[in-house]
Amino acid sequence: xxxxxxVTLAQGPTRRNLLTAGAGLGAALLATRSVCAADxxxxxxxxxxxxxxxxxxxxxxxALEIAELVENGNAVPVTVSVSSPxxxxxxxxxxxLFNERNPQRDVFSARLGPRSGRARVSTRIRLATSQKLVxxxxxxxxxxxxxxxxxxxxxAACIEGDG
Amino acid sequence: MARTLINLPPAxxxxxxxxxxxxxxxxxxxxxxxxxxxxxxxxxxxxxxSCLYDDGTSREQVFQxxxxxxxxxxxxxxxxxxxxxxxxxxxxxxxDNGFTQTESVALRLG
Numbered sequence: 001x002x003x004x005x006x007v008t009l010a011q012g013p014t015r016r017n018l019l020t021a022g023a024g025l026g027a028a029l030l031a032t033r034s035v036c037a038a039d040x041x042x043x044x045x046x047x048x049x050x051x052x053x054x055x056x057x058x059x060x061x062x063a064l065e066i067a068e069l070v071e072n073g074n075a076v077p078v079t080v081s082v083s084s085p086x087x088x089x090x091x092x093x094x095x096x097l098f099n100e101r102n103p104q105r106d107v108f109s110a111r112l113g114p115r116s117g118r119a120r121v122s123t124r125i126r127l128a129t130s131q132k133l134v135x136x137x138x139x140x141x142x143x144x145x146x147x148x149x150x151x152x153x154x155x156a157a158c159i160e161g162d163g
Numbered sequence: 164m165a166r167t168l169i170n171l172p173p174a175x176x177x178x179x180x181x182x183x184x185x186x187x188x189x190x191x192x193x194x195x196x197x198x199x200x201x202x203x204x205x206x207x208x209x210x211x212x213s214c215l216y217d218d219g220t221s222r223e224q225v226f227q228x229x230x231x232x233x234x235x236x237x238x239x240x241x242x243x244x245x246x247x248x249x250x251x252x253x254x255x256x257x258x259d260n261g262f263t264q265t266e267s268v269a270l271r272l273g
Contacts, residue, residue, distance in 0.1 A: 075235035086245075099233060103195045106231040110242070115216070115225045117180030117245030124235040126193070157235075 040100075040148070044134060047098045047105040051136050052144040061145040062095070064135040068149070073127035073157040082119035082137040082145065086112075092119040094138045101131040102157075126157035165189055167266050169254060174273020175246045183214065183226075184241045187256050187264065193232035209238055209258035216270075218248035246270070 040048060048057055065079040082092045096109035110121050119137065134148040170184040187209065194206025214226040226242040244252075249272045256264045 102233050103193070104232055106229075107233040108228055108230050110226065110228040112226065112243075115223065115245050115247070116243045118243040120182070120241075120243050121228070122239075122241040124239045126233050126235050 040132070040134065044098055044100050044105060044132065048134055048136055048146065051094075051096050051098075051109070052138065053142070055138070055142050055144045057136060057144045057146050059146060062135050062137050062147040064097075064133060064147045064149045066133065066149055066151055068151055070127060070151055070153045072155045073129075073153040074155075075124045076127055076151075076153075077122065077124050078133075079120065079122040080135040080137075081121075084119050084137075084139070086114055086117055086119060088114045089140075091116075091140050092137050093140050095119065095121065096136050097125070098134045098136070099125075099127070099131055100133070102126065102128045107133075127151065127153045129153055129156050165256075165264055167254075167256075167264065169252075169266060169268050171252075171268065171270060174271070176273055177246055177248065179246045181244050181246055182241050183244050183252065184239075185212075185254060186237060186239045188237050189256075189258070189262075191230075191232070191234055191236045191238060195232065206232070207259050207262075208232060209234075209256050209262065211255075211257045212238075212240060213255050214242065214244075215253040215255070216244065216247075216250065217253070218246075218250040218270075220248065246272070248272075 061083050063081045070076050080095055080097055084092050091114050092112045094111050097107040098105050099107055107125050112119055130152045132148055132150050134146055136144055136146040138144050166188040168186040172181050175181045189209050192204050192207040196204055198204045209230055212228045213224055216225040250270055252268050252270055254266045
């Protein structure tokens with residue numbers, strides 16, 4: 001079948017179109033699966049994905065309370081909370097906090113359960129420099145939720161001595 | 164024995180969710196910091212904290228945390244607890260160099 005200008009008319013979607021559409025769909029699926037990990041520096045993403053045990057980490061449900069401008073990195077109050085009913089059928093199993101630029105990525109991890117009644121943990125942490133913090137919660141159904149915050153530190157916690 | 168502070172609300176009721184606040188005196192030496200002689204001070208951290216709750220019917224672990232070098236000196240930690248009865252909370256801190264400390268505190272209902 002010939003079109004007036006000698007171009008073959010497409011009968012429905014061509015194979016090339018289908019292939020590119022398929023590749024695009026795959027890429028889109030991958031992008032939603034690791035929406036959080038994609039934005040993170042690689043070392044931090046590895047720590048977060050390790051905690052998630054292969055589950056997709058989605059943004060939301062977790063709140064990370066910390067001062068955005070930290071004057072003293074030696075003891076920074078931080079609170080991680082998760083919106084969850086904390087019932088036997090729907091609760092937070094574990095939550096963890098990771099950092100980007102301290103010597104180690106881990107800050108703390110905690111195990112919770114229905115007997116916690118609420119998912120909210122506070123502590124005080126050290127920050128070596130201005131950086132990104134990521135809180136991740138793992139639910140009893142295996143799904144993972146996260147929240148990241150950038151903080152600016154004016155006086156760093158000591159890594160290189162008091163001098 | 165390190166000094167500890169444990170704070171519970173004065174008179175919680177059955178079914179309340181309370182916040183247990185804890186603090187322990189400990190240097191949390193990170194292992195990354197040189198001392199006065201320029202040598203890196205050896206790591207001395209509290210690695211693990213857990214809470215057992217005996218509410219009169221069962222004795223279960225209700226909270227556990229793993230701490231790392233990024234936790235500030237004199238670790239302060241608060242965690243939530245659903246009050247299921249009057250009883251005892253047993254708090255355990257464990258760390259490097261064989262550090263362990265156990266404190267028990269009575270939970271009285273209002």
